[in-house]
Amino acid sequence: MRADVIEPTTNPFVGRSPGRRWISRGAMALCTLCTAVALAVLFVVLAYMGIRGIEYMTPAFFTNLPLQSPEGMRNCIIGTVILVGLASVLGVPVGMLCGIYMAEYAGKGWFSYLAQLVMDLLAGTPTILLGVIAWQLVVVPLHQQSGWSGALALAFIMVPIVARASEEMLRLVPHPHREASAGLGASKAQTLFMVILPAAKAGITTGIMLGIARVAGETAPLLFTALGNDQAVYNPSQPYPSLTLKIWQYSQSAEPAWRHQAWTAVLVLVTMVLIFTAAVRFTVRGRKVNMI
């Protein structure tokens, strides 16, 4: 190649726009402003929840039932915890199996693509529709709203979250672990149970916690399924109390005392969810977790 053939090209960056340094500074300031706005929104939302929630918080909130005087939400808090527990029992094993399949067994064929697509689509399905499905599958045959139907709707939401988290965590286990295990004569299942799963245990646990944090705050899928209950009823074949449903119900009322209760309930709910989320963040620090 002869050097004298190369024509001098125009520099695409310099000299085109005279004010480019000022434009650059302005753009930088705008991006910083965007961040400030986003953080300000977070701060305002959390501040209101904290201030209003603590202002109206009473010991009775944690010890009494909605129709007692003074009223509380003891049954709703317990109800939400049990409901999420039931949903985890239904959803976590299925989600983990999907994660294991996609990380360990899936090849590059059409079935892997299909599985991935289905996971993504289920994760993207509006949660209220999963409530409609659980209503049709459980409430209609049994002629009654129930904790089971609510748990099923929440389990539908958990499956793709747990699956994706498990898959990512299993993929993080270094490949040489598998080779070393196979070299010792371990079968695929032995490698999975004795090498890979123990190595990914912490990551999968946090994935499950992420799923729990996510469904604990769900309201829409419970509207037609769990329905809510003012009594301390914890039998899942009955309409079931739930913190989020109670917040929704009270927020629609004109009664100031109920609105105050709703603020306290939101503070309790958000505190539970944020503790879980922050715990996830700090246990897997440095590793990549899809939080959303």
Add this chain to the structure above:
Amino acid sequence: MTASTNPTLPPNPFVDVQQNAFRRGIDAATKAAALGGVLLTITILIIVFAVLIHGSWMALRQIGWHFFTTQAWNPVPGRDKYGVLSFLYGTGVTTFLALLIGVPLSIGTAIFITRIAPRWLAGPVSFLVELLAAIPSIAYGLWGCFVMSPWLQNYLEPILYDALKHISIIPVGKYPSGRIEFFPANLVHGGPSGSDFLAGGLILTIMILPIITAITRDVLQQFPQEIEHGAYGLGATWWQTTRLALAYCRAGIFGAVMLGMARAIGETMAVIMVIGNTDHISASLFAGGQTMSGVLANEFMEADHPIYLSAMFYVALVLMLSSLVTNVIARALMARIDRERKVA
């Protein structure tokens, strides 16, 4: 398989403990269980569609395409009329508003995190923005309904009204005359209520912001250092380099926007608490409306006669398909990035 019987070697934990046939059986069972999980999940998605189509079959037969050209939603037996148009409009307008405000805000925040903030600041800012995604939708709804709506009504909307009162846009809709009409209407009219399309759009903005930010941030981190250094070497300013990064990552950013859009379409509780809940098509930002998910949340349990219930399922089906299309486009774009990343 005699390794562990050799006394000079340490006992092998895997081999010879079980019979070969037994090991193969465990192997096959494990794989079958994992496959079973995937098949069950595929079945769930099939059931979702089956239930929605089965439930809406009557409405599909009786209403058909008129569902998309009818604005009226009147569930009174005998005089009943069902159309999804006003709910589609509500979902569309609130989603559009959320993207209009949320996309620049999110991309700006993502640029700040990846290209401006020092390392010690980027992590915490990232974490705080992700916390926005963790707050449940009902909590945003309560905040929106008791804090944001009154603020909009008393402060922001009067200012907006003065600023925008001369602007008119042209809505399209099928009005009681039966024909599709076009006519100019004001962007803002009627008194500020605080429970309107604007409020719905703003609350959705907050909810999609963390998703778009997080994904855009991840995508921007893939921008190759070589290109960045090359650009700086040619004398490019920070913004010129950032524009290169945005152009390089455009598919991923578009995917992030589509994912945010899917979230906005499916969001229920926060929106119904601030949007006013009327089946109304209006060009005005200050008019109340209703979204598809909102009408499901409000009326599904009240649907007491077959065609009403079937129409509710029809709304659910339309919602499912809207969200499906958006998600598929988003995932296709994201998959393209993954492939490009693997090649690079």
